[in-house]
Amino acid sequence: MRVNIGEIARRAGVARSTVSYALTGKRPVSEETRQRIQAVIEELNYRPNAAARALKEGRTRTIGLVIPPASQRLTDMQLGFVATVVDAAARADLDVLLSPSGGEHERSFERVVTGRRVDGVILMEIRLEDDRVTRLRQSGLPFVGIGRTSHPEDMTWVDVDYETLISQCVHHLADLGHRNIALVNRSAELVAAGYGPGHRAQAGFTRAVAQRDLHGVHACCADDAQAGLSCVERLLAEHPELTAIATINETAITGMYRALAQAGLAVPKDFSIAGVAAQHLAENLDPPLTSADVPTIELGARAVELLIQRIADPGSTHRHLLAAPPISLRGTTGPAKPRA
Amino acid sequence: MRVNIGEIARRAGVARSTVSYALTGKRPVSEETRQRIQAVIEELNYRPNAAARALKEGRTRTIGLVIPPASQRLTDMQLGFVATVVDAAARADLDVLLSPSGGEHERSFERVVTGRRVDGVILMEIRLEDDRVTRLRQSGLPFVGIGRTSHPEDMTWVDVDYETLISQCVHHLADLGHRNIALVNRSAELVAAGYGPGHRAQAGFTRAVAQRDLHGVHACCADDAQAGLSCVERLLAEHPELTAIATINETAITGMYRALAQAGLAVPKDFSIAGVAAQHLAENLDPPLTSADVPTIELGARAVELLIQRIADPGSTHRHLLAAPPISLRGTTGPAKPRA
DNA sequence: TTGTATGCGTTATCAG
DNA sequence: CTGATAACGCATACAA
Numbered sequence: 001m002r003v004n005i006g007e008i009a010r011r012a013g014v015a016r017s018t019v020s021y022a023l024t025g026k027r028p029v030s031e032e033t034r035q036r037i038q039a040v041i042e043e044l045n046y047r048p049n050a051a052a053r054a055l056k057e058g059r060t061r062t063i064g065l066v067i068p069p070a071s072q073r074l075t076d077m078q079l080g081f082v083a084t085v086v087d088a089a090a091r092a093d094l095d096v097l098l099s100p101s102g103g104e105h106e107r108s109f110e111r112v113v114t115g116r117r118v119d120g121v122i123l124m125e126i127r128l129e130d131d132r133v134t135r136l137r138q139s140g141l142p143f144v145g146i147g148r149t150s151h152p153e154d155m156t157w158v159d160v161d162y163e164t165l166i167s168q169c170v171h172h173l174a175d176l177g178h179r180n181i182a183l184v185n186r187s188a189e190l191v192a193a194g195y196g197p198g199h200r201a202q203a204g205f206t207r208a209v210a211q212r213d214l215h216g217v218h219a220c221c222a223d224d225a226q227a228g229l230s231c232v233e234r235l236l237a238e239h240p241e242l243t244a245i246a247t248i249n250e251t252a253i254t255g256m257y258r259a260l261a262q263a264g265l266a267v268p269k270d271f272s273i274a275g276v277a278a279q280h281l282a283e284n285l286d287p288p289l290t291s292a293d294v295p296t297i298e299l300g301a302r303a304v305e306l307l308i309q310r311i312a313d314p315g316s317t318h319r320h321l322l323a324a325p326p327i328s329l330r331g332t333t334g335p336a337k338p339r340a
Numbered sequence: 341m342r343v344n345i346g347e348i349a350r351r352a353g354v355a356r357s358t359v360s361y362a363l364t365g366k367r368p369v370s371e372e373t374r375q376r377i378q379a380v381i382e383e384l385n386y387r388p389n390a391a392a393r394a395l396k397e398g399r400t401r402t403i404g405l406v407i408p409p410a411s412q413r414l415t416d417m418q419l420g421f422v423a424t425v426v427d428a429a430a431r432a433d434l435d436v437l438l439s440p441s442g443g444e445h446e447r448s449f450e451r452v453v454t455g456r457r458v459d460g461v462i463l464m465e466i467r468l469e470d471d472r473v474t475r476l477r478q479s480g481l482p483f484v485g486i487g488r489t490s491h492p493e494d495m496t497w498v499d500v501d502y503e504t505l506i507s508q509c510v511h512h513l514a515d516l517g518h519r520n521i522a523l524v525n526r527s528a529e530l531v532a533a534g535y536g537p538g539h540r541a542q543a544g545f546t547r548a549v550a551q552r553d554l555h556g557v558h559a560c561c562a563d564d565a566q567a568g569l570s571c572v573e574r575l576l577a578e579h580p581e582l583t584a585i586a587t588i589n590e591t592a593i594t595g596m597y598r599a600l601a602q603a604g605l606a607v608p609k610d611f612s613i614a615g616v617a618a619q620h621l622a623e624n625l626d627p628p629l630t631s632a633d634v635p636t637i638e639l640g641a642r643a644v645e646l647l648i649q650r651i652a653d654p655g656s657t658h659r660h661l662l663a664a665p666p667i668s669l670r671g672t673t674g675p676a677k678p679r680a
Numbered sequence: 681t682t683g684t685a686t687g688c689g690t691t692a693t694c695a696g
Numbered sequence: 697c698t699g700a701t702a703a704c705g706c707a708t709a710c711a712a
Contacts, residue, residue: 255624
């Protein structure tokens with residue numbers, strides 16, 4: 001079963017190099033021998049050994065995708081990125097090696113980065129200060145971030161412009177007359193760890209609140225429905241003046257809806273809510289969420305594209321893509337109505 | 341930057357083999373030289389080249405995970421499998437190569453199977469008759485199915501016992517007095533293509549309906565909320581006698597809820613619904629779904645475990661794990677109440 | 681305890 | 697147009 005290029009050459013009565021060239025087309029091979037070789041290859045179902053090829057060529061035709069550890073469930077948006085990255089990579093005949101990073105899986109990341117297992121890396125869930133970025137940088141391995149650090153100039157990335165988007169959400173709510181708005185962020189641990197979207201969303205929120213002279217409340221919330229429920233319960237109790245929420249925590253939204261319903265608040269009649277979410281999720285919520293739909297497909301595909309360019313020319317200048325999709329109105333926001 | 345074992349040996353003033361042995365521990369190395377070597381390794385941040393090692397050892401320390409093509413969104417259950425497989429593999433110091441199969445991505449699957457890129461494969465979303473199983477079998481590559489074909493004896497797999505579980509759902513509903521029950525299956529295309537869970541759920545449904553002398557309706561439904569909505573709308577219109585639904589289509593459930601609400605049917609007062617779903621999803625629905633919670637974590641981890649065994653001893657007898665978790669009552673089922 | 685030599689399967693270089 | 701041969705980086709049997 002272990003058929004190699006030498007065996008093909010022997011059976012076809014040619015040299016190993018001829019088989020190689022017949023395969024890669026990097027030098028002319030007469031039609032006759034080409035066909036003879038092709039016949040043997042198909043008969044034995046031969047395929048070049050990837051490890052040998054990688055060793056010789058110095059490239060693996062594989063990219064690494066570093067994801068948050070699986071233990072904490074991925075968000076819909078993250079899943080969208082994984083799916084489209086895999087898809088775009090397959091389209092370019094690249095394989096994808098998955099590496100859960102963070103927590104207990106440092107070894108996996110280390111293997112990917114330093115074992116020459118991949119030609120480049122796509123890094124998700126980047127912190128403002130991120131050790132992995134430092135590691136990748138010093139390793140010299142080409143990489144692209146889905147997300148960016150606080151010094152984003154000297155790396156290549158695609159990202160969602162949470163700052164602008166949350167700001168737009170607030171302005172949209174303010175236009176509807178809301179004066180007391182809460183931002184429901186991701187988990188406190190994540191924000192404390194310097195999670196970029198969390199900080200940037202907060203910055204955008206603060207800015208817009210100041211611009212419109214509103215009263216803003218900031219709350220962190222873990223990534224699940226239960227947390228969303230208790231977070232909003234608490235917000236409603238502690239801040240009876242609130243009439244709207246802006247959020248980047250898509251996983252907690254169903255819980256927020258539930259808390260509002262339990263408090264007897266109808267959306268959007270009594271309370272408005274807008275956010276940044278994966279389009280698929282926003283559309284499938286009940287009611288569908290007014291949100292800035294993150295174009296995960298485009299971003300994921302672009303990340304792969306940028307990585308391929310970067311692998312081809314590691315010295316090229318860094319490129320960036322900051323996505324700020326428009327807000328899709330789906331009916332979870334309406335005119336402000338003061339609460340009791 | 342291209343530091344190899346020879347460079348380490350040179351700087352440490354030893355032979356290449358000594359470095360290798362110091363690394364693998366497969367032969368004693370004096371503490372002194374060991375430390376000297378270690379120092380150089382850390383200084384240069386050396387890590388063995390994975391391709392060279394794979395070429396020499398004949399194994400890659402990588403497993404392949406074949407997933408449904410990314411274009412069609414993965415279900416929560418599938419995502420649970422991916423996450424736990426990656427996690428369990430990382431724990432065993434194995435990397436995971438992702439391969440979307442089906443549709444336009446045949447090349448990716450072919451590369452994984454035949455290019456010696458992985459030591460074994462975990463195959464998801466298996467059909468009753470599945471070409472990929474045939475390919476894997478003839479390739480001699482160890483593999484484990486999450487799911488099984490119609491001839492499951494001669495392969496290793498873990499699976500969810502949809503037949504038993506849907507049967508139990510029906511019995512549970514019958515116990516509550518329901519006499520007219522619908523099964524909402526996955527999409528018609530999937531079922532037509534011989535998708536195992538779809539067929540087995542239908543078998544279990546038919547069996548239980550016969551055993552309890554009920555009236556059963558079978559409906560296929562695409563994997564999204566919109567489809568769930570229109571599917572249930574249609575069911576309610578065409579079968580006014582229905583009072584309950586059993587389903588394996590977790591992605592469509594929010595849509596089903598919406599259709600029931602729009603028809604003025606309260607769950608569980610006027611209408612009952614039970615299903616097979618990922619625990620996380622069932623718990624986070626509103627209302628939380630009474631369902632058999634598929635233990636994705638255990639199944640995923642077991643699949644990796646079985647694959648590791650199979651790689652170690654490819655000749656060993658095939659093992660199987662059929663999971664039939666108990667139904668968790670979460671309040672979406674209640675006594676039958678005849679509809680108008 | 682350490683060093684030397686060989687081969688894993690490819691592709692590139694050099695001859696012809 | 698084709699053949700022989702030398703690397704790629706590592707692990708191991710063999711020799712010392």
